[in-house]
Amino acid sequence: MTQIFTPKYLEEALELLAKKNPPQPLAGGTDLLVMLKDEPERFSSLMLLENLKELSGIHKENGRIRIGSFTTHADIEQSPVLNEYAPVLSSAASEIGSVQIRNRGTIGGNIINASPAGDLIPPLIALGTTLELQSAKGKREIPIREFFLAPGASVREPQELLVAIHFAVPDARERGVFLKLGPRKAQAISKVMLAVQALVHHGAVEWIRIAIGAVAPTVIRAPQTETLLQGKKLTPELIEEAKETVRREVSPITDIRSTAEYRQHVTGVLLERAIKSLL
Amino acid sequence: MKISFTLNGKPISRDVAPDKRLIDFLREDLGLIGTKEGCGKGECGSCTVLMDGEAVCSCLLLCAQVQGRHITTIEGVQSGNELHPVQQAFIETGAVQCGFCTPGFVMSSAALLEKNPEPNEDEIRRAVAGNLCRCTGYSKIVKGIRIAGKRMREKS
Secondary structure: OOEEEOOOOHHHHHHHHHOOOOOEEEOOOOOHHHHHHHOHHHOOEEEEOOOOHHHOOEEEEOOEEEEEOOOEHHHHHHOHHHHHHOHHHHHHHHOOOOHHHHHHOEHHHHHHOOOOOOOOHHHHHHOOOEEEEEEOOEEEEEEHHHOEEEOOEEOOOOOOEEEEEEEEOOOOOOEEEEEEEOOOOOOOOOOEEEEEEEEEEOOEEEEEEEEEEOOOOOOEEOHHHHHHHOOOEOOHHHHHHHHHHHHHHOOOOOOOOOOHHHHHHHHHHHHHHHHHHHO | OEEEEEEOOEEEEEEOOOOOEHHHHHHHHOOOOOOOOOOOOOOOOOOEEEEOOEEEEHHHOEHHHHOOOEEEOHHHOOEOOEOOHHHHHHHHHOOOOOOOOHHHHHHHHHHHHHHOOOOOHHHHHHHOOOOOOOOOOHHHHHHHHHHHHHHHHHHO
């Protein structure tokens, strides 16, 4: 039997995590409970995050947007603040799983799973997100780009809890777009997905951040493509060059969901669609 | 562990293993076998119940997670002897064939119509995208949901 802890306050949860053999934090459970069913021996103890009010809520304050780690995909999809300032994120949340999954799955779980196909990760990278991790010893903030090590692996220590996600409130002139390619609209794990956040002025790119999922061991940014586009007018020739560049920046594999060749090709196609939607 | 929550409008309090899944508690401990388990992985929606009015998969919930919540199952959607408008409409449109997915579809549809009594076809299809049907087909289900919504609007 799996032991279940149900802390009522963040402090209590952090104390539990500070112990030897700390429990596995359980957020919405849309992934973890599937794993528990398949391999019950893998988790000797779980810690529910349901009651920790400190982990909920979406707030815009002091020039930053703060999202509690236990915020569900449904809350992100429906958040007026995020729909206004970070549609790249709210639209990605709206395409995850199904109503049932979005009602339970959380942004924190999506990040901590560290899947290269985690749909919220590219938008968060494109937004320049910082993660707030807390343990009984204190807090630390880490840029999301430095968080992931490999599929399923991150720099989170077992005694740490992801408590919140922050990013600077995007300028009203910025545009963001998220594009996902899967076998069907709902319940699909992405073959490839791509998020772009950019400031385009009179058809020229002031700056652009491009993040791509399911094309490498972790979600990646495309720095060469970003540099290529920066400061230039978005002509058909430049877009064509960007497609070729981004295809060289990805290193996809062939698996049950798609082939390396297709993923590489379609990365360029998604980038083209994303860039054109910025104009 | 003592678990207390509201089930189909009535308070319930039971000793149960906290890591027992809600669907197993409903079916095995309480005999509420209207809720079905299909995939057990949150893919098919057969086990859909409402938690605080929102559609969720009961195969992806531990009993410890429903403490203090309001859970509604297919056994709790009718009022007295009157079927829920979605149930009635599904019968009339022939939206039920083998019936295995039906309780899940009814729960997802009921959650949708509670919030959006006049959904368009896209909204309906999006609301039940997490429910799989392998024999009836979706057209009659969508039609049933639209009819149920219309009746619910007329009634209120």
